[in-house]
Amino acid sequence: MSNYWPWWLGAIGLAAVTINYTITTDRSFGVSSAWDRVVHWRRERRFERMEEQVVDNHALAAALAAATVEQFGPQPVGARPHASAPSFASCGDEPPYPVDPEPTAGGSSATVSTLRQAPLISQAALLLSIFVGGWVAAVTSGRFKIRLDMGEAFSSIVTGNRLHMVGVLFLGGILVGFGTRLAGGCSSGHGLSGCGRLRPVSLVATAVFFGTAVVVSFLLWKVI
Amino acid sequence: MRTRGAIIFANIIAGVVLGYTVANIGFGDYGELNRMFTFQDLRMLFAFAGAVGIIVVVFALLRVRRTPGRIHAGVIPGAVLFGTGWAISGGCPAIPIVQVATGYVPALVTLVGVVVGMRLCRWANARWFHLDRGSCGL
Secondary structure, three states: OOOOOOHHHHHHHHHHHHHHHHHHHOOOOOHHHHHHHHHOHHHHHHHHHHHHHHHHHHHHHHHHHHHHHHHHOOOOOOOOOOOOOOOOHHHOOOOOOOOOOOOOOOOOOOOOOOOOOOOHHHHHHHHHHHHHHHHHHHHHHOOOOOEOOOOHHHHHHOOOOHHHHHHHHHHHHHHHHHHHHHHOOOHHHHHHHHHHOOOHHHHHHHHHHHHHHHHHHHHHHHHO | OOOHHHHHHHHHHHHHHHHHHHHHHOOOOHHHHHHHHOOOOOHHHHHHHHHHHHHHHHHHHOOOOOOOOOOOOOHHHHHHHHHHHHHHHOOOOOHHHHHHHHOEOOHHHHHHHHHHHHHHHHHHHHHHHOOOOOOOOO
């Protein structure tokens, strides 16, 4: 195939996605975390409900405090409220995820320490939209073709046997799913968002997964 | 732009543009990917590195704050597993979706593997690794 984009156009496209997402949502872009949340959707839905409950309780506590101040004046210094809004810790369960300590777009003094996670439905929408975007690209470029193999290169470099192909793809998928979650990110989360922020953990992770892919690819190409 | 609807809309836009871009760069093509990893063709490597370069500059101009991040015990082993899986299956978590959208039916198996791997990671972490939260999404 020679009708792929030149490198500079691809670079602009990938950068535009990451930058636009960060600016418009104030969150980091990462496909593997979206996958993980969708895969564990039952747990995620439970935590979303808990989070809504906590927000409601915080709002109620704030309203009661405001009404109390209005009625009785400010509390004396050192006085503590009798009750506080429940937290995840008091619920006997872990919060859904650590709130991502990623910085926000615009930097300044804003932090995301109080930022809620993106809605679960938005993560499912992200994955489905990737499919739509890929399909549009394949159709408009004339590359769309239903096939039961992974292409000539895969057949010659990895395996041409259909049964072996299924096994290799399944094993590869497991390694990708397990590895990205163990490492805390993938080529978009660590590679684009993290390296774009020059985060040491992302630079290390990207160097390691890219270096490993280089070694394994050379082994497949030249040795195996 | 922080409302629920706006975030969903932003994710849809990001997904469509990412899928379109990844497919047109050629990341869904195993041959192109292998040529990138074996340095036979540097086009896709430059695309990725160029994107990182642009993001670094723009984030610096926007003064996006840099946080150190924590290199926990799962980062390097996880990255090794991910790199291996990417090289043999041709898929990082977004790419198998694009491969299916391009017509590669067997990439559905990769997607199933990704789902199984993510569930395995959470299970294994709870049972054996006990890594701090932030790894495996725990």
